[in-house]
Amino acid sequence: MRPNTLTARVRPAPARRRRRLAGALAALLAVAPGCTDMYDQPRYEAYEASPLFADGASSRPLVVGTVPRDDVRNLPAVEDRELLLTGLRDGLPSRTAPFPVDRAVLERGRQRYDVFCAPCHSPTGDGRGVIVQRGFTPPPKYTEQRLVDAPLGHFFQVITHGHGAMYSFAARVAPQDRWAIAAYIRALQLSQDAKAAELPQEDQSRLEEAAK
Structure with a gap:
């Protein structure tokens, strides 16, 4: 075959x-x-020994005078670490920050807000930032009554965990800066609904001069 x-x-x-x-x-x-x-590249791993330096360590100490990129040294120290990190007091969003809020804190909050929040929420907090103007989902206005009534810890937690279309900023914004931003948001809310009669006399006089 x-x-x-x-x-x-x-x-x-x-x-x-x-x-x-x-x-x-x-x-x-x-x-x-x-x-x-x-896989085993010619570089030092963290804490790996090195004969190149007198102390035998490959990880080098910071140069004297080095300033961290996100320098929060000017913000006050905090004793209540749980409140600082969670935004909760007795299991509920706190109505106060874990440190006194003064002008320096508000200035820091405004600076961080302009960097991380204004692109969506806008500099005035009306939810019409440049990203929203280009089609992104608009966030709520800070002047909505539910947000005016919301405790300060609510804003801290939203920054920390994200909400809706907003992702978490925990990896980008330090806890103290989150509180500073929350305090500045409260200032924005007050500024949008401020009554002239509630202002100091000096500011009322300036408004009257501007009106003339």
Whole structure:
């Protein structure tokens, strides 16, 4: 009986299959050392020892006078760490910050707000920031009554955990700065509904002069 020539052409002989497998194995062995080198790169890991420095450590101390990128040294120290980090007092959003809010805190809050919040919420808090003007989901106005009535800790928690279309800023904004932003938001709310009669006499006089 004559062999099926079509099958003979399609199915490689055992010897041919062995040669192909051997070639594939050789190629794999040739590539493997390169993969290992990529994984174990010539660099120092954290806390790895180094003979290059007198103290034997590869991790170097900060240069004297170095200032962190997010410098919060001018913000007050906080004793209530749980309130600082959670925004809760007795299990509920706190109505007060974990430190006194003065002009320096509000200035810091405004600076951080302009960086992280104004692109969506706008500088005045009306929810019409430049990103919203380009099609992003508009956030609520800070002057909505539910937000006017909301405790300060509510804004801290929204910054921390995110809400709706807004993602968490916990990795971007330090806890003390979150409280500073929350305090500044409260200032924005007051500014949008301020009555002239409630202002100090000096400011009332300035308004009267401006009106003339």
